[in-house]
Amino acid sequence: MxxxxxxxxxxxxxxxxxxxxxxxxxxxxxxxxxxxxxxxxxxxxxxxxxxxxxxxxxxxxxxxxxxxxxxxxxxxxxxxxxxxxxxxxxxxxxxxxxxxxxxxxxxxxxxxxxxxxxxxxxxxxxxxxxVDTQRFAKDKVEDSKFNIGLIGYVPKLKRLDRAIDIFEKLYELDPRYKLYIKGKRPEEVDWVWKRASQREHYKDAFERIQQSKFKEHIFIEGWGDVSEWLKNVGYVLSVSDYESFHLAPIEGMASGAFPVVLQREGVRCVFQEKYIFENIEQAVTFISSKNNKDESELASYVEERFxxxxxxxxxxxxxxxx
The missing domain is CATH 3.40.50.2000 (Glycogen Phosphorylase B;)
Incomplete structure (x- = not known):
């Protein structure tokens, strides 16, 4: 041994x-x-x-x-x-x-x-x-297709602002959309909170949420059982400036949630082309379109590769x- x-x-x-x-x-x-x-x-x-x-x-x-x-x-x-x-x-x-x-x-x-x-x-x-695929094989709640998820929003490179941009445009199309955000708060990460540029990013984002007409449709919570949380989510955002792999949307796929990935270096090593978008507008169009989406292939893609x-x-x- x-x-x-x-x-x-x-x-x-x-x-x-x-x-x-x-x-x-x-x-x-x-x-x-x-x-x-x-x-x-x-x-x-x-x-x-x-x-x-x-x-x-x-x-x-x-x-x-x-x-x-x-x-x-x-x-x-x-x-x-x-x-x-x-x-x-x-x-x-x-x-x-x-x-x-x-x-x-x-x-x-x-x-x-x-x-x-x-x-x-x-x-x-x-x-x-x-990815422990069996842990994420849970039934979705009703209307999860209107719920957008962001797992991990610290540090700034995770681009919480882009997630809000996408959600805001979706909400204007249909007020049934909700944004669920999960992860450590910026003040819980010592090196992040020590940097003025990081603090300013989150100050602006949180003020934007509080002053918006859709603030009751945004839910922020700390770490916990992501597999349970994903039961409520139909799309998982990957909008970072850069990532090495980005496990969160892959876990989302294992749960039957579609990944929504903005273009960045190396992203095609992990995700399929049809889930990679050049800009926020393309991402919004994909989410808001209810056609030609087969969630049955998502878990099998993860099972075969990860x-x-x-x-x-x-x-x-x-x-x-x-």
Whole structure:
């Protein structure tokens, strides 16, 4: 049985994978939960490092720098990359003699880390994010086709303003439309709330909502069970300036909600062309048109490409051969 220690500060994208690997494959997995990009309990980290066969870093941040420093010759170091890391100082400090494998969560991220951070292609492998499709297979509520969802609206690059733009235009067409927003509030994210440009973005957005005639049709709530929340949602927006993968609309597809994706770099690596739109007007037209939409294909698309079982089989192959 291989022993895997997972080091990282934000484990929401990896937790389903580690649980599945523990339950379905021959692994013992322990978690070293960090407090930030490079803040952790070093005593605990050293204990797990001594125990592990494989050191697995979720996100390529200070956890990688620490692990490559302390890694033993008989251990393997694997790093899973998203996108955020490219805007930090850490990739420039990677020691590729110590790092055995890097996982990019999409082909776009694979190429971007090579182009921007000079990560060697031969060290990288693409394994998509995983979706627990069974968790989202729940019946929709009546009239969910009039409910638009945005999952995660922090930081500013998630473009809450665009979500409001789309909803406002839909509301003018039909007042049955509602906008549901789910996620951490900006003041709950320390680095966001410290930046004036970020605070101003949310101040403007919230004031716009409060002063609008449709404010009673916008619902904002914190994190919780997204699979339950999606029962009420017929469309999930992906309107960010950039994303590495964007799990939220993929989870929406697994629930039977249509993705509505604005054009950005790398988006065609994940989403079908018919759900990608050049501008807000095209997105509104797609949502408001009730014709030629078959939600039955949505879950099967996710199952074939991103299901937890298939992604974990690929992860198992990588770990077994590490």
């Amino acid at each position: 291989k022993k895997v220690a997972v080091f990282g500060h934000d484990l929401k994208f990896i937790s389903y994978i580690t649980d599945y690997l523990t339950d379905s494959f021959d692994y013992q997995i322990k978690i070293d939960q960090w407090d930030g990009h490079d803040r952790h309990d070093e005593t605990k980290s050293l204990e797990l490092l001594e125990w592990a066969d494989i050191l697995f870093c979720e996100w390529g941040l200070g956890n990688v720098i620490w692990c490559q420093k302390h890694k033993k010759s008989n251990q393997r170091l694997i790093v899973r990359l998203h996108r955020f890391e490219m805007n930090t100082r850490f990739p420039a400090l990677f020691d590729y003699k110590k790092i055995d494998q890097l996982i990019a969560i999409s082909p776009y991220i694979y190429e971007e880390f090579h182009r921007v951070a000079k990560v060697p292609r031969e060290k990288m492998k693409v394994i998509f994010n995983a 299901s937890l079982q298939k992604i974990c089989e690929k992860m198992d192959e990588l770990l077994r051969n590490a």
